[in-house]
Amino acid sequence: MTEMLEKIEFTPFLLSFKLAAATTLILFLVSVPLAWYLSQTRSRSKPFIEALTALPIVLPPSVLGFYLLWALSANSPVGAFFEETFGIKLVFSFTGLVVASCFYSLPFMVQPLQNGFESLNRHMLEASYLSGKSRIQTIFSVAIPNMKPALLTALIVTFAHTVGEFGVVLMVGGSIAGETKVASVAIYEMVETMDYTSAHIYSAIMLFISFVVLLSVYLFNQKQNRKFGF
Amino acid sequence: MLKLQIEKRLHGAGGEMKLDIDLEIEEGSFVAIAGESGSGKTTLLRILAGLEKAEGHIEIADEVWMDAKYSMPVQRRKIGFVFQDYALFENMTVEENLLYVEDDRELAAKLLEMTELVSLRERMPGTLSGGQKQRVALCRAMMKKPTLLLMDEPLSALDPVMRQKLQQEITALHRTFSTTTLMVSHDPSEIYRLADRVIVLEGGEVAADGTPKEVLLKTQGSQKFSFEGELLDIIKVDVIYVAIVSIGQQLVEVVVSSQEAEYLTIGQKVTVSTKAFAPMIV
Numbered sequence: 001m002t003e004m005l006e007k008i009e010f011t012p013f014l015l016s017f018k019l020a021a022a023t024t025l026i027l028f029l030v031s032v033p034l035a036w037y038l039s040q041t042r043s044r045s046k047p048f049i050e051a052l053t054a055l056p057i058v059l060p061p062s063v064l065g066f067y068l069l070w071a072l073s074a075n076s077p078v079g080a081f082f083e084e085t086f087g088i089k090l091v092f093s094f095t096g097l098v099v100a101s102c103f104y105s106l107p108f109m110v111q112p113l114q115n116g117f118e119s120l121n122r123h124m125l126e127a128s129y130l131s132g133k134s135r136i137q138t139i140f141s142v143a144i145p146n147m148k149p150a151l152l153t154a155l156i157v158t159f160a161h162t163v164g165e166f167g168v169v170l171m172v173g174g175s176i177a178g179e180t181k182v183a184s185v186a187i188y189e190m191v192e193t194m195d196y197t198s199a200h201i202y203s204a205i206m207l208f209i210s211f212v213v214l215l216s217v218y219l220f221n222q223k224q225n226r227k228f229g230f
Numbered sequence: 231m232l233k234l235q236i237e238k239r240l241h242g243a244g245g246e247m248k249l250d251i252d253l254e255i256e257e258g259s260f261v262a263i264a265g266e267s268g269s270g271k272t273t274l275l276r277i278l279a280g281l282e283k284a285e286g287h288i289e290i291a292d293e294v295w296m297d298a299k300y301s302m303p304v305q306r307r308k309i310g311f312v313f314q315d316y317a318l319f320e321n322m323t324v325e326e327n328l329l330y331v332e333d334d335r336e337l338a339a340k341l342l343e344m345t346e347l348v349s350l351r352e353r354m355p356g357t358l359s360g361g362q363k364q365r366v367a368l369c370r371a372m373m374k375k376p377t378l379l380l381m382d383e384p385l386s387a388l389d390p391v392m393r394q395k396l397q398q399e400i401t402a403l404h405r406t407f408s409t410t411t412l413m414v415s416h417d418p419s420e421i422y423r424l425a426d427r428v429i430v431l432e433g434g435e436v437a438a439d440g441t442p443k444e445v446l447l448k449t450q451g452s453q454k455f456s457f458e459g460e461l462l463d464i465i466k467v468d469v470i471y472v473a474i475v476s477i478g479q480q481l482v483e484v485v486v487s488s489q490e491a492e493y494l495t496i497g498q499k500v501t502v503s504t505k506a507f508a509p510m511i512v
Contacts, residue, residue, distance in 0.1 A: 123317035126281055129304045130311045131331040132374065141330070145321035 008201060011178055012186035019094070019169075019182060020162040023101040024109075027158055030102070031109040036139060038110070039117035054107050061104070061167025068100045068172050092174045097182075100172040101162050109158045116150025117143060149221045156217045160210060231257055232378065232410055236277055236286035236296075240270060240434065249273055249284070249434040255427075257291065258408040262421040262442070265431035271414045274431070275380045278412070279311050280304035290410075291377055310371030310409070312381040316363040318355040324366050325351040331373035341369040344406070345399050361392035365399065372403060381413040385420065397423055418446050456503035464491050475502055 034053070038046060056064055072090035073079045082088045090096040120143055128138040144151060166184040173180030175189060183206060190199040232255040240247045249270040255261055263271045276282040280295070281304055288296040295302045319327050324347060328338040342348050345365040355363055364384060371379060384400075385393045397420060404411060404424075415421050421428055421442050428445040430438035438445050459477035464486070466472075471491040473484045484502055486494065494500070 121315065121317055123313040123315055124319060126304075127311065127313065127317045127370070128319070128330075129281075130279060130309055131370075132305045133330075134305065142319050142321070146319070 008198065012181055012183040013205070016163045016182040016184070019097055019101060020159045022098045023105055023162045024155055024159045026098070026102055027105060027109040028155065031106070031113055032139065035110050035113035036117055038114045053110050056104050057107050062171065064104060065168040065171030068103060068168065072096055072099065072172065091172060092176060092180060094179055097169060097173040097180055100168050101165060104165055104168045105158050105162050108161045109154050112150045112154035112157065116147035120146055149224045152220055153217060156213055160213050164210065231291070233289045234278065234287070236284045236288065238273065238277065238284035240273060247434045251436060253429070253436070255410060257410055259427060260404055260411045260425045261427045261429060262425035263412060263414045263429050263431060264416065264421065265437070269431040270434040271431055272382055275382050275412060275414060278378065279309050279380055280307050308374060308377040310374060310376035310379040312367050312371050312384045314383040314387055316367045318363055318366055320355050323352050323354060327355070327366055327370050328373050331370055334373065337373060341372055344402060345369055360388050361396060364388065364396060368400065368403065372407065376409055379409045379411040381411070383414050383416070386416065393420070400424060422446060456501055458499060458501055461494055461496055461498050461500050463496060464494060475500060477502065
């Protein structure tokens with residue numbers, strides 16, 4: 001047993017978590033203003049933006065992966081720009097994976113945050129403006145601290161969803177050991193090469209982590225709801 | 231002096247309506263705004279606060295808050311606003327709610343003292359009663375030392391006892407700071423107690439404007455007692471008719487003649503009055 005465990009290569013897991021952490025951080029910074037805008041606007045463009053951000057939920061990962069691969073490759077203007085200006089290759093690299101993951105997991109960050117912002121008492125936000133506080137101050141001092149369950153859901157689900165992604169990662173990143181071979185891709189390869197023992201261990205670890213993460217979210221939300229007497 | 235002249239199209243429950251108001255309000259006065267729901271009371275307050283846009287001109291103490299080209303952002307208007315639903319910052323303690331507005335511990339302590347909230351200073355809003363929450367909201371509104379205090383039905387969610395207590399505290403705060411105050415209210419006794427002027431809005435326009443006595447007292451001529459109520463029922467008892475009228479929170483019976491019973495319709499507004507009558511108050 002110990003011999004078997006010693007044989008396990010943990011790099012794919014580390015890569016998965018590194019990717020998820022980077023994606024969650026970037027998406028949080030991008031999604032707070034976007035979700036805030038969507039929660040406050042009465043503009044006619046709102047449904048279009050909402051539909052666009054929700055697309056990754058319904059699109060087959062292969063479709064999203066294909067478009068991203070096409071957009072990020074050195075043959076497209078975007079890929080060429082990054083390669084020429086910053087010397088960054090966006091396909092089959094870790095950076096490319098982060099970019100792709102940000103698109104893929106966007107709705108999982110935006111939607112809970114938007115719901116959270118929308119559920120806040122509008123008068124409470126106005127009271128903050130009336131206190132002389134700017135919009136940014138209001139978001140960080142009043143809005144976000146009053147929607148902790150939504151915030152936690154957004155962060156955790158985005159993180160977990162990124163750890164769990166497979167199709168997009170495979171298409172954009174391929175399977176370069178130590179660079180783009182994340183846990184889900186590694187499991188796929190093990191199954192392909194009929195290394196069922198490793199596949200079992202890897203899968204069990206993923207299953208366990210995912211469950212613990214989700215359980216902690218629900219436990220926290222239940223506690224919060226009790227605290228506020230819902 | 232507060233001068234305001236505003237126009238705004240509203241899409242209310244009763245269809246299109248135009249809010250068209252031209253008023254001057256003296257500094258330090260306490261004005262009650264009354265009127266049926268949908269008459270534009272809340273919108274008027276929100277426009278003054280800068281929370282809603284409108285056409286026109288607002289000027290207070292020689293400072294222009296709004297004109298044709300300019301609208302001062304809500305953050306810069308010196309306004310205290312009290313909402314009906316308290317709207318406290320739920321993530322902050324009572325004291326933090328006040329200090330968030332202005333880091334003036336002395337003023338916060340004074341306000342908490344005046345409203346008997348000192349012992350609750352470390353509590354979270356979620357643990358307070360409605361009356362306590364509204365007192366916190368009132369203190370918070372005063373933290374900016376506003377030139378204009380706006381209150382949108384601040385007491386209508388509270389029970390009668392709490393309401394009276396808050397009325398006393400509002401009076402005390404108004405005496406201490408003499409802030410020009412506009413308060414939306416439906417309660418005639420509250421208006422009578424607090425305000426020195428009443429403005430009644432109807433369909434977006436000023437329908438009445440005067441002292442509470444002039445506007446609210448319903449008696450005319452030689453009538454000594456007069457109440458407005460809703461006719462609930464007419465019952466025939468032997469040869470007479472008895473009308474059941476709901477006045478305020480009470481039901482009263484009034485004898486009516488058969489002719490009167492014929493032209494009255496159930497549900498209509500009626501006035502019950504009496505002349506030359508010496509009531510006993512016990």
